[in-house]
Every structure is written in structure tokens, then in C-alpha cells.
């Protein structure tokens with residue numbers, strides 16, 4: 258079963274993926290992660306990717322499809338979850354060429370709530386835990402005592418730009434999958450555990 262996860266930043270995709278790992282056996286296709294793995298493997302392809310990344314260039318779609326293909330052909334898991342891919346129509350076309358998407362889970366969250374979540378998000382310098390400003394006004398990690406900080410790209414302007422780009426590119430995808438009858442919309446304004454319950458209801462094996 259091939260599942261695509263769609264959701265704006267702040268919609269809780271990362272948390273959901275972590276929670277799903279306790280319930281399902283799946284391979285995660287996260288393009289950033291796959292590219293980093295390929296670089297670490299020192300393969301010819303990995304070296305080419307490193308060259309592009311070092312120059313600050315975008316990794317082109319053919320290379321991205323190459324690493325995705327590799328992952329799909331070696332995965333023995335019953336479920337594949339695509340996280341953050343496809344992002345636009347061109348990527349969705351390419352994905353259609355290599356596999357059948359059975360389910361698209363769209364974590365729907367109002368832009369205002371998403372912005373509020375991202376602005377109130379703090380990350381621990383030491384253990385990487387992600388938490389909220391509320392209840393952590395002393396900027397100290399409750400797990401390890403490390404210092405909490407706000408990501409430098411989480412400014413109001415940067416968030417608005419990212420969200421505009423997201424709407425422009427991803428909304429057509431939502432419509433595309435809706436027309437195809439594979440889209441399930443989940444209310445992402447609920448708590449992570451409520452979202453997990455809703456998502457588990459739609460992933461049937």
C-alpha cells in the first residue's frame with residue numbers, strides 16, 4: 258500500500274510519522290533523508306548529489322526519482338509512506354509513472370493555526386526535542402535540561418512566504434487526488450493522539 262502524506266508546515270506530519278511507527282511496519286520515503294543516505298553511501302550518485310548540494314544547487318527531479326526508485330525496489334515493507342513528496346504537479350506526474358498511490362492523507366489545518374503553531378515552536382539544542390513556548394517560558398528542555406531555541410527561519414515573513422508557495426503548488430495536488438477518489442482529509446487542529454486515531458481508521462490492511 259502506497260500512502261502520500263500531505264500537510265502544511267505545523268500540521269503535525271513529523272509527529273504523526275513518529276506515532277505511526279509504533280503501529281505499522283512501513284518504509285518512509287522522505288526525499289531529504291534519502292538524499293542524505295545516498296551521499297553517506299559514497300555511491301557515484303551520492304557523490305553527484307553531494308557536489309550539487311555543496312554548490313548550493315537544487316537536486317534535479319531525475320536524481321530525486323532515482324533515489325525514490327531505489328528505495329521502492331529494495332523495500333520489503335507492506336506499506337510505503339511518502340512524506341513531503343510530491344510537492345507539485347510535475348513531481349506527482351513522475352510518481353504516477355513509477356507507482357500507484359492508494360491513499361493520500363491530507364492533514365488539513367487552517368493557515369492561521371499553522372502559523373501560530375510554527376511561531377510557538379521551540380527546539381532543544383541538545384536532544385532535538387520539539388516543544389511549544391507555552392509551558393516552557395524559561396527556555397529549558399524538560400527532557401534533558403538543554404537550552405530551547407526558536408528556529409531562525411521561523412519568522413512571520415518566512416512562514417508567510419513558505420505558506421504562499423505551499424498553497425500555490427500543493428492545493429492543485431489536493432484537488433487532483435480528490436478527483437481520483439484517494440484523498441482522505443484529516444482535521445489537523447485536533448491533538449496528535451486524536452489525529453493518530455483518525456489516521457489509523459483510514460489505513461486498513
Ligand SMILES: [Zn+2]
Pocket residue numbers: 381382383384385386398399400401402403
Ligand atoms: Zn533536550
